[in-house]
Structure formats: structure tokens, C-alpha cells
Amino acid sequence: xxxxxxxxxxxxxxxxxxxxxxxxxxxxxxxxxxxxxxxxxxxxxxxxxxxxxxxxxxxxxxxxxxxxxxxxxxxxxxxxxxxxxxxxxxxxxxxxxxxxxxxxxxxxxxxxxxxxxxxxxxxxxxxxxxxxxxxxxxxxxxxxxxxxxxxxxxxxxxxxxxxxxxxxxxxxxxxxxxxxxxxxxxxxxxxxxxxxxxxxxxxxxxxxxxxxxxxxxxxxxxxxxxxxxxxxxxxxxxxxxxxxxxxxxxxxxxxxxxxxxxxxxxxxxxxxxxxxxxxxxxxxxxxxxxxxxxxxxxxxxxxxxxxxxxxxxxxxxxxxxxxxxxxxxxxxxxxxxxxxxxxxxxxxxxxxxxxxxxxxxxxxxxxxxxxxxxxxxxxxxxxxxxxxxxxxxxxxxxxxxxxxxxxxxxxxxxxxxxxxxxxxxxxxxxxxxxxxxxxxxxxxxxxxxxxxxxxxxxxxxxxxxxxxxxxxxxxxxxxxxxxxxxxxxx
Amino acid sequence: xxxxxxxxxxxxxxxxxxxxxxxxxxxxxxxxxxxxxxxxxxxxxxxxxxxxxxxxxxxxxxxxxxxxxxxxxxxxxxxxxxxxxxxxxxxxxxxxxxxxxxxxxxxxxxxxxxx
Numbered sequence: 128x129x130x131x132x133x134x135x136x137x138x139x140x141x142x143x144x145x146x147x148x149x150x151x152x153x154x155x156x157x158x159x160x161x162x163x164x165x166x167x168x169x170x171x172x173x174x175x176x177x178x179x180x181x182x183x184x185x186x187x188x189x190x191x192x193x194x195x196x197x198x199x200x201x202x203x204x205x206x207x208x209x210x211x212x213x214x215x216x217x218x219x220x221x222x223x224x225x226x227x228x229x230x231x232x233x234x235x236x237x238x239x240x241x242x243x244x245x246x247x248x249x250x251x252x253x254x255x256x257x258x259x260x261x262x263x264x265x266x267x268x269x270x271x272x273x274x275x276x277x278x279x280x281x282x283x284x285x286x287x288x289x290x291x292x293x294x295x296x297x298x299x300x301x302x303x304x305x306x307x308x309x310x311x312x313x314x315x316x317x318x319x320x321x322x323x324x325x326x327x328x329x330x331x332x333x334x335x336x337x338x339x340x341x342x343x344x345x346x347x348x349x350x351x352x353x354x355x356x357x358x359x360x361x362x363x364x365x366x367x368x369x370x371x372x373x374x375x376x377x378x379x380x381x382x383x384x385x386x387x388x389x390x391x392x393x394x395x396x397x398x399x400x401x402x403x404x405x406x407x408x409x410x411x412x413x414x415x416x417x418x419x420x421x422x423x424x425x426x427x428x429x430x431x432x433x434x435x436x437x438x439x440x441x442x443x444x445x446x447x448x449x450x451x452x453x454x455x456x457x458x459x460x461x462x463x464x465x466x467x468x469x470x471x472x473x474x475x476x477x478x479x480x481x482x483x484x485x486x487x488x489x490x491x492x493x494x495x496x497x498x499x500x501x502x503x504x505x506x507x508x509x510x511x512x513x514x515x516x517x518x519x520x521x522x523x524x525x526x527x528x529x530x531x532x533x534x535x536x537x538x539x540x541x542x543x544x545x546x547x548x549x550x551x552x553x554x555x556x557x558x559x560x561x562x563x564x565x566x567x568x569x570x571x572x573x574x575x576x577x578x579x580x581x582x583x584x585x586x587x588x589x590x591x592x593x594x595x596x597x598x599x600x601x602x603x604x605x606x607x608x609x610x611x612x613x614x615x616x617x
Numbered sequence: 618x619x620x621x622x623x624x625x626x627x628x629x630x631x632x633x634x635x636x637x638x639x640x641x642x643x644x645x646x647x648x649x650x651x652x653x654x655x656x657x658x659x660x661x662x663x664x665x666x667x668x669x670x671x672x673x674x675x676x677x678x679x680x681x682x683x684x685x686x687x688x689x690x691x692x693x694x695x696x697x698x699x700x701x702x703x704x705x706x707x708x709x710x711x712x713x714x715x716x717x718x719x720x721x722x723x724x725x726x727x728x729x730x731x732x
Contacts, residue, residue, distance in 0.1 A: 228712040326692045340692055369697060438675040449652065456653070458725050463718035470728050471653070479655035487654055491664065492671055494652040495640070505675070510688030512681050517689060548667065549674060565692035590693060 131156040132296040136200055136353040139299055143189065143199040150185035150199030154178040154243060157201050160297040161245050166617040167268050167295055169288040171206050172214050173246040181243025188241070197360055198241035203298035205289050206247040207254055208234045208344075209333040217335040218250045218262040218285075221481025222461040231333025232365045233302060233344045240360040245298050248288030252483045253452065254309055254337045257554040258545065259287030261485040266542050269317060270295035270613035274579040277616070280539045283313030283554075289347045290317035294613060300348035300357050304334060306341045307440050308535075308558025311570040314347055315534035315583025318572045318611060320600065321347040322354045325591050326565030327372035329358075330365030338447035339370075341440075341562050351571060351600040355379040358593065374591070382594055385602040388422030392599070393527030397433035398557060400536075406576040407533045414531050414573055414584045414603060421602035426527050430519040435512050436560040437552060442496050442509035443563075448486075449493025455481060488548065517564040524589040529599045532557050534570040534583035557585055567593045571600040572609040581611065640669050 131139065131153055142148055158175040178201040185198035209215050209227035216222040230238070238244075251261040258281040259267040269282040269291055282291040286303030290313035293301055303310040305323035314321030322345050329344040336342060346357030359379055365371045394415060399408070415425050457463035457477030464476035482490070496505035523530065536556055545551050561568040567590075570583040584603055588596035640648075645665045649656045656664070710723055719726040 225716055228709075228715055327695070366698070366700065370692070370695070372693065372695065373698075432681065435678055435681055438678055441671065442675050442678075453653075457718060458727055459713075460716035461718070468728060470730050472655075473728050474653040475650075475655035478653050482654065488664070488667060488671075490652050490654065491645070491648050491668060494648050495644075495668070495672070498648070498651065507688050508678050508683065509675075510690070511683035511686040512678050514686050514689040515681065515683070517692075549670060 132160050132299075134299070135350045136299050136348060136356055137350070139200055140197070140356070143185070144194065150182035150189070151179065153199055154182035154201050157245055157298065164295055164297045164617050167270060167291050167297075168265055169249055169267050169291040169295070169297065170203070170246040171216065171218070171249050171264050171288070174213060174244050177213075178243040178245050181238070181241065185241055195239070195241035196356070197237060200241070200299060201243040201245045202237060203245050203248045203289060203292045203301035204234055205286055205302050205304060206250050207304050207335045208302060209335070210234055210244065210247065213244075213247065215247065215335070216263070217254070218252045218264060219481065219483070219486070220263045220462060221455045221478070222335075225460045227333070229333060232330035232367065233334065233361045236363060237302070237360055242360070248286070248292055248301060250288055251285035252486050253335065253448070254285040254304055254306055255448070255485050255489055256284040257308070257312055257551050258540070258542070259284040260542060261483055263483060267291045268542070269539055270617065271317065271539060271580055272613070272616065279542045280580070281316065281542050283316035283535075283539065285309040286313050286321070286347060290314055290319060290321070293317065293319045293347055293349060295617070300346055300353055302344060302361065303347045304342060304344050305562065306337050307444060307562045308555035310345045310347060311558050311568060311583070311585060312535045312554055314570040315572070315581065315585075316539040318581030318609065319347055319349060320351050320354050320569065320571050320604070321345060322358060322569040322593065322596065322600075323562070323567065324358060324362060324593050325372070325567045327370050328362040328593070330363070330368040330371050332365055332367040336451040338444040339451060340447060341444060351597055351604050352380060352383060354569070354600075355383055355597050377594060379594055379597055383601055384598050385421055385605050387418060387599060387602055390423040390529065390595070390599075391527040392418045392423045392425045393428035393523050393530040394425055395428050395430045395433065395523070395530060395532060397430050398532045403533070403536045404538070404576065407536065407582055410573045410582050410584065411531070411533050417603050417606040418531060418599060420606060423599070423602075428523045428526055428530070430523055430560065432512065432516045432519050433560055436516055436563055437556055439509045439512045439516065440555075440559045440563060441492070441552060442505050443513065445489040445493035446497050446506050447493070449490045449497060452482075452486070452490055485548070513563050516560055520560070520564045520566060520587075528589070529595045530587040531599070532585045532587070534558065534585040538576045538578065538580035538582055561587045566590060567596050569596045569600050571603050571607070573603065573607050574609065575611055581609075640665060640672065
């Protein structure tokens with residue numbers, strides 16, 4: 128039944144419902160695939176029994192004729208989601224051994240929809256990173272390799288475990304979270320689809336907080352349809368999240384359509400930057416052609432503050448992180464550094480021991496920009512520029528229905544190849560503006576570069592218009608015919 | 618459909634005109650104290666230029682004219698909801714304490730605070 132692992136979620140769902148195979152067979156195939164892929168370091172915890180228990184319930188429900196939408200589908204869950212009784216560490220030493228006594232709203236929604244859990248997925252520590260190298264568990268190794276090379280590549284980050292697991296066919300789909308590109312950049316690096324919905328669609332309740340005004344959960348899967356299926360199950364109003372949108376969840380899957388006639392695709396001239404590999408700009412041009420072929424009309428648009436998005440993000444995100452991560456003090460959960468005399472020393476020693484270098488760096492930056500005398504110069508200024516970035520998009524969407532750009536300025540790079548923090552931050556140059564504006568955005572694989580590595584195309588939609596993003600994604604997917612798979616070496 | 622290329626250098630971290638406010642080792646030590654992260658002198662020494670580099674880069678926001686711009690307060694425009702002021706939780710002491718590194722007599726235990 129190993130061929131089950133090559134199928135999409137839609138195929139698994141339909142095959143299970145049609146009686147072609149049982150949920151148990153699906154769970155067993157994936158559990159075996161997970162167990163055989165330890166080299167990738169994609170999982171921090173494996174939970175085969177959880178997947179089997181959900182499968183058993185699914186098989187029973189099918190017998191009685193009322194199987195919920197995700198019955199029989201086992202998923203990988205990013206380690207940022209609190210999972211009741213199962214280690215949840217956000218890829219950090221400081222949360223070592225933390226077993227939440229509660230379940231995050233998003234994973235509870237998935238469970239209610241019948242999904243099982245294959246395990247927790249490795250990630251950059253507290254979702255801070257673009258390569259998975261900041262994880263306390265060590266980096267995830269991408270299943271992809273450059274042609275004729277066996278150098279270990281990063282699957283991107285921070286949802287690197289999620290991207291690697293889906294690309295390696297050891298999970299049919301996974302949850303990710305995106306603060307400044309953490310779903311989309313790894314999806315692009317791994318040749319899969321990933322969508323970050325409008326800020327507020329998915330409840331943040333029970334997701335370990337990084338930067339609360341930016342954090343959004345979303346699905347990562349093989350196809351656009353699978354993303355629509357998963358997002359429908361994950362999204363929904365939650366009174367326990369103060370910024371949760373009190374709106375019905377649209378039937379995204381049912382309304383999927385790749386007919387884009389009458390739609391206008393915005394091409395932001397500020398994203399056309401020199402120094403980006405030719406393969407990426409060529410794919411972008413190809414993407415414009417594909418959308419034209421689907422009936423859309425390209426229009427040039429301007430997002431004049433694009434160049435200021437990254438510096439704005441690197442004030443706001445660390446500021447919010449320094450505040451959110453103040454809770455890790457060695458008192459209520461996780462690590463405590465013993466052998467110090469005073470309470471204050473215990474806090475400082477625990478945090479010194481528990482946080483990795485990138486997290487410390489961001490807490491320090493955040494603490495600085497929020498400190499007395501600097502708050503207005505940095506934080507307030509950044510929130511003003513953020514308002515201008517949001518206004519750029521509002522104006523652009525008067526002229527177009529969806530925006531097309533590349534997802535990332537490069538293909539996957541080697542583990543250990545990027546050591547300068549600022550160079551690492553540049554990975555999200557195309558992803559961050561949509562995050563700052565809270566807009567839905569998706570990466571869809573478009574093709575391979577000269578080295579045989581996947582490249583993604585990035586679609587940004589107007590507020591609440593996930594449908595347009597998914598539809599344009601589908602139009603690209605149908606035309607790109609991306610069928611490349613990493614050859615199994617692990 | 619091909620707009621002219623803007624140089625990637627415009628995005629790339631660059632050392633901005635000598636920062637007006639360069640962070641000193643002493644300030645880094647102070648920030649570490651505020652952030653409650655113990656740091657050796659070596660670490661401070663290593664971190665100071667990194668922080669200066671990042672701050673130098675974000676200071677390019679100074680170029681943006683934000684006169685009369687209200688700082689963004691809500692990503693997606695919506696009213697914050699109020700809930701009824703009633704107890705909606707509780708009686709879960711053991712669950713709350715279950716993950717504590719040290720719990721005693723139904724409380725979180727910490728090193729002695731008052732002599």
C-alpha cells in the first residue's frame with residue numbers, strides 16, 4: 128500500500144469513501160513512511176498510535192455512513208501547535224518536555240474533521256528562521272538535492288519539517304504557520320503548495336506565539352485543492368482569539384475554478400529586482416503567460432513601499448517576540464536552570480540556557496526598540512510605515528484582483544551556507560509585505576531551476592479573498608504540470 | 618510587461634550612513650539585563666556589532682515620510698469584542714501545575730525571594 132503515500136488528500140478522501148482502501152491502510156502506509164525517513168529529521172515526535180486511533184474511528188464512521196470531511200487523513204502538525212498530552216516545544220530547548228493540557232483550536236478543528244496526527248514537525252526555534260537551522264533538534268534535511276550532488280539542502284523555514292514531510296511523501300498534508308513567509312518560502316523550496324489565509328481566519332489560540340499581529344496558521348500540501356480542503360477545516364471563528372474573524376468559512380474547495388476570465392493580475396514593478404536568479408524571473412514571466420492563458424489580464428501595479436517592508440518587519444516582529452517570549456521564565460513550564468541563588472538569576476540563567484542564538488538576537492532587538500527613549504523612533508515609526516504598506520496594497524487592489532510575484536529570491540540553499548543573519552532575512556523579501564498587510568497569500572510550484580530544484584510562484588489576494596488566490600493557484604498548477612519529485616535517497 | 622530592474626542592493630542589508638546612535642557594549646549589557654538573558658562579556662562583544670548591523674539596516678525607515686500617518690493598530694479592520702464579565706474557567710489547578718519544573722503544595726515553587 129506504499130502507493131497510498133503518492134496520493135493527494137482529495138484522492139485519499141475519495142478513495143477511502145469509495146471503499147478502495149481503509150483509513151487503517153492509509154495510516155499504516157504513512158506511519159511506515161515516517162518511521163523510514165528519520166534521516167530527514169522532519170519530525171520531533173512521532174505519534175503513530177494517534178494516526179491509527181483516528182483511522183479506526185474513520186473506518187467505523189464510514190461503516191455507519193457519516194464520515195467527517197477529513198476522516199481517514201493523517202497529518203503532520205508543526206511543533207508550534209499545542210497538542211494535548213504530546214510534547215510541544217516550538218523547536219526550543221526552553222519548552223523541553225512541555226505537554227500541553229489543552230489542544231490548539233486549529234488542531235482541534237482538524238481532529239473534529241476526522242484527521243489523525245502522524246507526529247509533530249520540526250521547525251525553526253519559535254518560528255524564527257528561514258532554513259530550519261535554528262531548531263534545537265537540528266536542521267531538517269530537504270528531500271531535494273541539486274542535480275549530481277549529495278549536499279544537504281534546507282527545506283526552508285520556519286515550517287521546514289512540514290515542507291520536507293509533504294515533499295518526501297511521508298505526510299499527505301501538514302499544518303504550518305506564517306509570520307513573515309514561514310509557510311510560503313518552505314513550500315517554494317520543497318516544490319509543494321502552501322497558503323497563509325487572511326490574518327484572523329485561523330485562530331491563534333493554542334499556537335505558541337511569536338509575533339501576534341502577524342502569526343497565521345495555514346495548510347501545506349501537494350495540491351491547491353488539498354490546501355483548500357485543509358484550510359476549510361482549520362479556519363473558523365474562535366472567541367478565545369481576540370483578533371479571530373467572526374465570519375463564516377467559505378466553501379473554498381467547492382468554489383475552486385481556474386477560469387480567470389475578466390480577472391486582472393497585478394504585476395508589481397518593485398518586485399522586479401536585479402540580482403535575483405534569471406530562472407526565477409523567467410518563471411515569473413511564464414506565470415504571467417499561464418494566467419493570461421486562463422483568461423486573466425496582466426496589469427502593471429506599483430507597491431512603492433516594498434523596499435521598506437523587511438526593515439519594518441524586523442522591528443515589529445522582534446518587538447512582539449520580546450514581549451511574547453517574556454513568559455519563558457523557568458517557573459510554569461519547560462526548562463529551569465538550577466544551581467542559582469536568586470529568582471532573578473534563575474530567570475536569566477534559564478533564558479540564557481533555553482534560547483538559541485537567533486531567538487536571543489531577536490529578543491534583544493525587540494527589547495531595544497521597545498525601550499524607553501527608542502520606542503517612537505523605531506516601533507511607532509515601523510507601525511506608520513506598515514500603515515503605508517497596507518495602503519499600497521489597498522490601492523493596488525483597486526486595479527487588480529490578485530497579485531503575482533516569485534515566492535523567494537532563490538531556490539533552496541545548502542545547510543550552513545548562509546551565516547549572516549541579514550542575508551538570511553532577505554529570503555522573505557517577497558513574502559513579508561503581504562504578512563504586514565494581513566493578506567492571504569500562497570506559493571504554488573512552477574518549475575525547476577537549472578540545478579533541478581523547485582521554484583515557487585506567489586499569489587497575493589485582497590483581504591478575505593482566499594478564493595481568488597486559490598483559483599489563480601489552480602490555474603498555474605494546471606498549466607505548470609509540476610510533477611517533479613525528489614528521488615528517494617533517505 | 619517588464620518593468621525596469623531595481624537593484625537588489627536596495628533590499629540588501631547595507632551599512633547605513635554612520636549610525637547616529639551606535640549601541641555600545643554597555644548598552645547591550647543593559648538590554649540583556651532588561652531581557653533577563655545572562656550573557657558573558659564574550660557574548661556581549663559578539664552581539665554588539667550584530668545588533669548594530671541590524672539596527673543600522675532598519676534605520677533606513679528614516680527615509681520614509683510618515684508625516685500625518687497614523688500608526689497601524691489593527692491588521693484587518695475590526696472591532697475588538699467584549700465578552701461577558703463572568704468566570705469561564707477554573708478548578709484546573711493540577712492541570713496548570715502539571716508542567717511546572719517545581720510545584721509544592723499546589724503552588725509554583727521558585728528560589729527564595731524574601732530573606
